Amino acid sequence: MSGVGKSDDIYPKWATIVQSILHPQELAHEFFANKHESYKKDVKRTFRVLQARFALVRGPVRFWHHEDLSFIMKACIILHNMIIEDERVDDNKLVAIASSNDNYDSLGTDGPIEVSRGPTPFDQFMASNRAIRDSNTHYALCHDIIAHLWTLHGQDVIE
Numbered sequence: 341m342s343g344v345g346k347s348d349d350i351y352p353k354w355a356t357i358v359q360s361i362l363h364p365q366e367l368a369h370e371f372f373a374n375k376h377e378s379y380k381k382d383v384k385r386t387f388r389v390l391q392a393r394f395a396l397v398r399g400p401v402r403f404w405h406h407e408d409l410s411f412i413m414k415a416c417i418i419l420h421n422m423i424i425e426d427e428r429v430d431d432n433k434l435v436a437i438a439s440s441n442d443n444y445d446s447l448g449t450d451g452p453i454e455v456s457r458g459p460t461p462f463d464q465f466m467a468s469n470r471a472i473r474d475s476n477t478h479y480a481l482c483h484d485i486i487a488h489l490w491t492l493h494g495q496d497v498i499e
Contacts, residue, residue, distance in 0.1 A: 355477040358485060368490040371497050375489060390416050393423070 351357050360377055364370040390397045394416045401409055471477070 352473070353475040353478040354472050355474055355481060356472050357478070358482060367497065368486055368494060371493065372486045372489055390420060393420055 351359055358376070360380070361369050361373045364373045387397075390413075396412060397416055
């Protein structure tokens with residue numbers, strides 16, 4: 341982060357990557373660094389659980405459609421939570437958590453979900469790639485996140 345302390349230089353300065361601040365000099369930056377590290381640990385722990393349970397999550401996904409990835413990740417998370425609920429132990433007996441009132445067939449849908457498998461136009465791909473790699477956007481987003489967090493929670497830190 342330009343001018344806000346030395347950040348971890350392992351990752352590129354892309355708009356999609358928010359890095360922590362290794363040596364924060366201001367209270368707002370220290371607060372951001374602590375929050376960032378906390379969330380980073382949670383995300384890593386959660387993703388390791390999903391990778392261990394679902395082989396699909398382990399593979400490379402760079403050229404997949406974002407919507408497909410979103411559906412896959414949500415499905416994995418839902419399945420994981422369902423498995424955890426089903427495996428709960430109560431008085432050393434396996435207990436089915438689902439109640440007899442659950443009627444998933446009546447939830448309804450908007451019809452079948454159409455998934456496009458066609459190639460993304462190359463120009464669109466390149467434009468997205470340039471936008472992601474824009475370091476000015478990276479620095480602006482990092483500054484905005486720090487300012488936003490400090491506006492929301494700065495008084496709690498000071499007190």
